[in-house]
Amino acid sequence: MAGPPPKPWPTGKAERLEPLVQRVLAPNPSPYTYTGTETYVVGAGDRVAVIDPGPDDPRHIEAILDAVGDARIAAIMCTHTHRDHSPAAAPLTERTGAPIVGCAPLVLDDSGPRADAAFDRTYAPDRVLADGEAMTGPGWTLRAVATPGHTSNHLCFALEESGALFTGDHVMGWSTSVVVPPDGDMGAYMASLDKLYAREDRVYYPAHGPQIDNPRQLVRGMIGHRRQRENQILRILNEGPHAAAEFVPRMYKGLDPGLTGAAEMSVTAHLVDLERRGMIARSGDTWTVH
Template sequence: MADIPPKPWPTGTSEQIEPLVRRVLAPNPSPYTYTGTQTYLVGDGAEIAVIDPGPDDSDHIAALVDAIGKAKVVAIMCTHTHRDHSPAAIPLKARTDAPIIGCAPLVLDSDGPRADAPFDASYVPDQVLADGDTVSGAGWTLTAVHTPGHTSNHLCFALNEGGALFTGDHVMGWSTSVVIPPDGDMTDYMASLDRLYRREDTVYYPAHGPAIEKPQQLVRGMIGHRRQRERQILKLLAHEPHAIPELVARMYKGLDERLVGAAGKSVEAHLIDLERRGEVARDGEAWRSS
């Protein structure tokens, strides 16, 4: 996990990052969102799409409206429905009359460790995209890529012109994604990483952190990191059973206390995956090798 860079950050500023893509940073920094949620505007002419409108924050919505200007918003698109990604969709729709198009609605009670993560109950899409569905405007086309794992409804969006992939929280530019059961699923997450590794996208634009200029290299490293965590768990359980807090203490030396809960959920997600594969079993609160 990278350190958050010192201020000033370009919060509220429309930044041109390639000819068809601009970025506006929301004012919601945290240990889980880096400097904040990055909303992307796709299109350089009369028609644009807005990807991950972000939190329902009046300053951020005003910055988006200012960046949109006189362009027609063809679609407000959400990668998933955590509260740092989709709540601004409804007020932005009210300001632009644009349809909300993207991931399926998903609302679950959450005992997760992060205050910004519980699901957005206000999200009501006008159209849900299946894998391979497209949304088009003047000079651009976005294709939905189903990438469950971080959440079961997670989508990435591929920009057909230029090779960019908007990766939401599935692949981020500063940290690995948090996978929180029961909806977050490590088996699905690893399969989705493998799917992205086999694609030929040239750059990733994540919702948090810098652009990823060598995406296959990063994804390969992320897969290796998760496999290393698996090996750590199996090595520890080979000696004696452990409860999740004990595994976290052994596996994450010097971890920021604010991130201990998230680490525990990640370990739980790995254990569930390993249990499905017959490599570990539960013994009350403890886990052991099978």
């Protein structure tokens, strides 16, 4: 997990990354968002798409509209509905009349402790894209690539004209993605990584961190990293029963204390996946090998 680069960051400034792609950084840096959420404006004609409009922050919405300029927004497209990605969709629609297109809304079972605190319940898409469906404009085609795991409704968007893939939080440019049960699913996340590894995208544009110019190499490393975590868990469990929190200090050396909860959730996601595969079992708050 890399630390943020030195300031100043290009917050609120449109950066053109290639002829069809601009990037606008939102003013929401945090230990979970790196320097902030990166919104993308796709297209160079009179109709463009906005990917991951970000938080409902008037400054960021104005920065997006400045990047769009005189063009019309044909679609506001969301990779998933965490609160740093989709809340600006509604006010941006109110300002422009653009439809909201992309991932499905996500409503979690609200019995017991709330697990959806990070989700945007205001998200109301006009059109949900299934895997392989596309949104088009003059000179651009954005095709949905279903990548559940980080969230069950996560999509990536492939820009067919340039070979770019907008990866949301599934693959980020600074850290591995957090997988938080019950909605986050490590088995689905790994299958989605395998799916991306089989593709031949030229470049990834994530929602956090720098662009990724060696996509398949990075994805291969991410798959290997998760397998190493899984093996660490099994080695520790071979010593005896453990609760999820007990894995963190042994597996995450030098971790920012503010990320301890996220690390524990990722460990839990691995544990749930191993249990589902019949390799371990749980008893109350502890886990054991079979």
